[in-house]
Every structure is written in structure tokens, then in C-alpha cells.
Amino acid sequence: MKKILVVDDEPDVAELIRIYLSSIGYDVDAFLSCEEAMAALLENKYWAVFCDYMMPRIMGDKLYYKIKDMDSELARRFIIVTGAVVNERLDEFVKNEGLKVINKPFRLDVLKNTLEELEKGDG
Secondary structure (H helix, E strand, O other): OOEEEEEOOOHHHHHHHHHHHHHOOOEEEEEOOHHHHHHHHHHOOOOEEEEEOOOOOOOHHHHHHHHHHHOHHHHOOEEEEEOOOOOHHHHHHHHHHOOEEEEOOOOHHHHHHHHHHHHHHHO
């Protein structure tokens, strides 16, 4: 079973993603801060990451770069989840790193479709 890391400072969003991904067969850890996620990364091997961009203290891009230094394969499966509509820094980051973005609000099938795309890329 593939393990997924979910990071979102909105408890309802983090829990919704965790419950949904668990229901479709993934092992999911959800955290409300990048600091908690960084600690979990030292103890677990994740296959993919869903991370909110606009996080308190440590933004999603900082977590991405930490992951990229630790595990370049995992960094290829880092998905930004964001409610930011116009954000030049986010746009430049996503473009430079070639990341997938899911905009809030989202439908649950978008999560599943994104993971299916990543699965095909691993094949």
C-alpha cells in the first residue's frame, strides 16, 4: 500500500483528504504544519505528497525543497493544493519545478485522477 503525506493547516481539509485517500486504498498521514510533516519525513517513506502552499511559518515551497534534497523521486510526486488565486511567487515556483496544482475548492475525484496520473508515470 502506497503511503501519502498530506499537509494542510485547515484541519477539515487535511482530514477530508486523509479520509478520502484512505477510502481508495492509500495509507495516509495528515499534518497541520510543515514542521510536523518534516518530522514525519524522517521516520516514514512516502510515495506522494499533497501540500497546501499558504502555510503558517513554513510555506509549502520550503517543504518541497526540503523533500527535493532528501528524496528526488518523492519530489516528483509533490502536489500543491492551494486556495491562492493570484500569487506570482506560487506561479513562478510551480512553473520552475514543474509541479501539479490542485486549486481549492476541489472535487474529490481530482485527487484520485492526479494519483492515477502519477501511477502511470511510475509505470
